[in-house]
Amino acid sequence: MSTAELATSYAALILADDGVEITADKIQTIIKAAGIEEVEPIWASLFAKVRNIEIPAFRTPGTRPRND
Numbered sequence: 001m002s003t004a005e006l007a008t009s010y011a012a013l014i015l016a017d018d019g020v021e022i023t024a025d026k027i028q029t030i031i032k033a034a035g036i037e038e039v040e041p042i043w044a045s046l047f048a049k050v051r052n053i054e055i056p057a058f059r060t061p062g063t064r065p066r067n068d
Contacts, residue, residue, distance in 0.1 A: 007036045008043040024048040 001009075011030035015022045027044035 003036065004039040004043050007031050007034065007039050008047045011044075012047045022048055 008027060008031065011027045011034075012022050014030055015026055020026065024041070024044040024047075027047055028039075028041065031039050031044070
């Protein structure tokens with residue numbers, strides 16, 4: 001993944017984790033606050049457009065090893 005993709009992904013995850021609406025403007029704000037300069041605005045727009053897609057794997061609780 002490129003720096004732009006990673007930065008945008010993490011910004012969207014931060015917003016989702018905080019229960020905040022995911023918009024291109026908010027994604028851009030987080031990226032700029034992180035000091036990442038090389039992200040084109042199209043990335044934020046693309047990630048904001050897919051905000052309503054449900055991905056079951058992200059909703060499943062994590063697993064941990066058993067201590068037998």
